[in-house]
Amino acid sequence: MSADQIYISTDKPPAEPAALVDDFAPSLITQANHHLCPGCGEPIAIRAAVEAIEELALADRAIAVFGIGCYTAFAPNLDVEVVQALHGRAPSVATGIKRMLPDGFVMTVQGDGDMVNEGLQEVLHAAARGENITCLLLNNGVFGETGGQMTTTTTLGQRTKTSIEGRDPHQHGHPILLSDLIATLDGAAYVARCAVNNAGNVARTKRYITRAYESQMAGGGFSLVEILTMCPTGWFVDTLEGPDYLQDTLAPVHNIGELKTP
Amino acid sequence: MSDRALLEGSEAVARAALAAGCRFFAGYPMTPFTELLEHMAALLPEVDGVCMNAESELEAVGMAWGAATTGHLAATGSTGQGLSLMQESLSEITNARLPLVVFNMARGQGDYFQATRGGGHGDYRHIVLAPMDVPEAVELTRLAFELANQWRTPVMVLGDYYLAHTYQAVSAPSISGPAPEVPDWALNGSSGGSGSAKVISPLGSGVEGEEGFDMGAHYAACAAHIQEMSAGVEPLVDIGFCDDADLVVAAYGSVGKFVRYACLRLRDAGHRVGYVRPITLWPFPSEKVQEAVSGSARVAVYEQNMGQMVDDVRLATLGAVPVEFIGGPSWDHSGFGIGPDITVPDISKRILKAMP
Numbered sequence: 235m236s237a238d239q240i241y242i243s244t245d246k247p248p249a250e251p252a253a254l255v256d257d258f259a260p261s262l263i264t265q266a267n268h269h270l271c272p273g274c275g276e277p278i279a280i281r282a283a284v285e286a287i288e289e290l291a292l293a294d295r296a297i298a299v300f301g302i303g304c305y306t307a308f309a310p311n312l313d314v315e316v317v318q319a320l321h322g323r324a325p326s327v328a329t330g331i332k333r334m335l336p337d338g339f340v341m342t343v344q345g346d347g348d349m350v351n352e353g354l355q356e357v358l359h360a361a362a363r364g365e366n367i368t369c370l371l372l373n374n375g376v377f378g379e380t381g382g383q384m385t386t387t388t389t390l391g392q393r394t395k396t397s398i399e400g401r402d403p404h405q406h407g408h409p410i411l412l413s414d415l416i417a418t419l420d421g422a423a424y425v426a427r428c429a430v431n432n433a434g435n436v437a438r439t440k441r442y443i444t445r446a447y448e449s450q451m452a453g454g455g456f457s458l459v460e461i462l463t464m465c466p467t468g469w470f471v472d473t474l475e476g477p478d479y480l481q482d483t484l485a486p487v488h489n490i491g492e493l494k495t496p
Numbered sequence: 497m498s499d500r501a502l503l504e505g506s507e508a509v510a511r512a513a514l515a516a517g518c519r520f521f522a523g524y525p526m527t528p529f530t531e532l533l534e535h536m537a538a539l540l541p542e543v544d545g546v547c548m549n550a551e552s553e554l555e556a557v558g559m560a561w562g563a564a565t566t567g568h569l570a571a572t573g574s575t576g577q578g579l580s581l582m583q584e585s586l587s588e589i590t591n592a593r594l595p596l597v598v599f600n601m602a603r604g605q606g607d608y609f610q611a612t613r614g615g616g617h618g619d620y621r622h623i624v625l626a627p628m629d630v631p632e633a634v635e636l637t638r639l640a641f642e643l644a645n646q647w648r649t650p651v652m653v654l655g656d657y658y659l660a661h662t663y664q665a666v667s668a669p670s671i672s673g674p675a676p677e678v679p680d681w682a683l684n685g686s687s688g689g690s691g692s693a694k695v696i697s698p699l700g701s702g703v704e705g706e707e708g709f710d711m712g713a714h715y716a717a718c719a720a721h722i723q724e725m726s727a728g729v730e731p732l733v734d735i736g737f738c739d740d741a742d743l744v745v746a747a748y749g750s751v752g753k754f755v756r757y758a759c760l761r762l763r764d765a766g767h768r769v770g771y772v773r774p775i776t777l778w779p780f781p782s783e784k785v786q787e788a789v790s791g792s793a794r795v796a797v798y799e800q801n802m803g804q805m806v807d808d809v810r811l812a813t814l815g816a817v818p819v820e821f822i823g824g825p826s827w828d829h830s831g832f833g834i835g836p837d838i839t840v841p842d843i844s845k846r847i848l849k850a851m852p
């Protein structure tokens with residue numbers, strides 16, 4: 235956007251209509267307004283996921299299975315076929331779809347509470363089976379939707395509503411580093427972790443997601459892209475502090491990079 | 497084409513499912529359901545279908561849910577504990593308006609309430625069919641897929657150890673028939689990018705964009721659909737000798753077959769007993785039961801449990817006729833639902849004791 239577009243003069247009619255939020259949305263997002271918080275990382279991650287679908291020309295064969303978390307509220311905004319699953323259960327639902335539509339493109343969108351707490355067994359088995367689907371983990375280290383409680387990916391020392399003095403390994407145990415765990419399984423073809431807290435990381439996110447999709451379309455087996463996302467509301471930090479908080483709190487433990495490539 | 501053959505109940509049901517067009521099955525072993533999974537695993541590949549060794553019942557029902565969204569007929573099943581694990585999904589699949597057949601090979605009859613009340617959370621019901629033997633199970637399996645497709649709802653076929661493991665001569669359905677056409681609502685990805693991509697969700701469509709999900713409107717639509725099913729699904733019941741019966745005995749499933757035979761022998765001996773055997777357990781055939789017992793002085797309900805269907809019989813008769821429970825739990829050492837008391841002499845004794 236150029237400076238002229240941002241600073242609209244009000245002493246004469248505008249030369250062009252004002253740009254609306256929908257004008258910036260990728261075409262597979264029908265409704266750019268959403269109900270997620272300002273500063274939330276999840277819409278950024280989903281945008282990257284949807285742009286990659288469009289760029290790989292998968293829109294007419296894609297089915298996205300959503301778990302339950304804040305991202306669920308974004309599902310109706312997509313112009314991609316959606317199956318809404320239960321909390322934790324998207325990988326089995328995606329499995330049933332993919333087995334019946336082996337030429338289709340099937341992905342899941344889940345949070346850390348959904349995938350690593352409630353549904354850990356589902357994602358482990360899907361990966362071990364080498365199920366040819368792509369799972370996206372939006373990891374913000376908290377149950378965002380229920381108001382910022384500790385999940386199993388919460389890092390040591392991280393303060394949440396249910397680990398008020400910070401996560402203490404003696405009381406709360408240690409975090410699960412999901413991508414590291416999945417990468418040890420033979421059925422997993424592509425495993426990567428990235429983040430959306432700065433422009434470089436957003437570009438990296440898009441790159442990793444694209445590679446995961448390509449792996450699925452090549453019949454490679456299971457792929458997982460874990461994306462660290464900001465949750466200023468659930469972290470109880472100012473909106474603008476979200477990206478730095480992610481860098482200081484989640485990123486040192488959940489290391490960014492490709493863990494397994496075909 | 498179908499040939500008569502001596503088949504184990506589990507195999508007959510598996511063949512009937514494939515004949516009805518079932519192309520996906522997922523399950524996790526548990527007695528007495530296990531053999532159904534084994535037969536599905538052996539037979540589905542013959543029709544290019546898929547059978548999954550799910551890692552738990554939670555995943556079995558999830559996989560079947562996913563397969564159902566593609567419009568291909570899907571089924572799963574289990575026993576007691578496994579069915580308990582599946583209930584969260586069965587509730588949501590009902591609200592997502594998806595066809596699915598669930599084979600419940602129960603241990604005894606203690607799971608009647610779970611099967612007929614909507615065993616999970618939420619205000620829902622789904623269709624439940626209870627065959628008494630293998631030939632009837634073959635017929636009801638066909639009907640289950642038909643009703644699931646017609647009403648877009650889960651349909652449970654409620655059997656037990658006897659049904660799953662008894663060999664009986666049946667017209668073995670040919671498994672090679674064509675699968676039904678994939679319906680319009682099914683997903684295959686192709687509506688993506690059209691501006692109104694399809695959504696299948698227990699939370700409603702949510703396609704109104706800015707409105708997000710309107711749960712109130714969705715639950716109202718779900719409730720209306722369940723009322724429509726309750727009124728529209730034909731209630732099935734097997735009735736015998738009720739016209740001049742002093743006592744009518746109600747029972748369901750394979751236990752109902754024992755009761756039926758006991759009544760037959762008692763009739764031969766001159767006792768005026770009749771029987772009524774509900775086949776659709778939901779919707780419960782209340783009017784037909786009421787009609788069947790209207791001339792009798794008393795109703796006795798025999799179940800292999802502490803008394804569950806007896807509540808539905810009481811609701812159906814609304815105090816017009818006294819209703820007595822004459823069954824009871826009956827277990828052998830295995831715990832698999834084989835009832836040492838499920839014998840014609842024992843049942844006959846209880847019936848005679850209840851005679852007015």
Ligand SMILES: Cc1ncc(C[n+]2csc(CCOP(=O)(O)OP(=O)(O)O)c2C)c(N)n1
Nearest residue numbers: 302303304321345346347348376377378379
């Ligand atoms: C079986 C079950 N347990 C609990 C919940 C409540 N619940 C809804 S969203 C949510 C948290 C989701 O956390 P996460 O997946 O990390 O997503 P986020 O909100 O952080 O994006 C929970 C616990 C539920 N819906 N279902």
Ligand code: SF4
Nearest residue numbers: 270271274304378465
């Ligand atoms: S609570 Fe957190 S995850 Fe949920 S919308 Fe707000 S910022 Fe995003």
Ligand SMILES: [Mg+2]
Nearest residue numbers: 345346376378
């Ligand atoms: Mg979270």
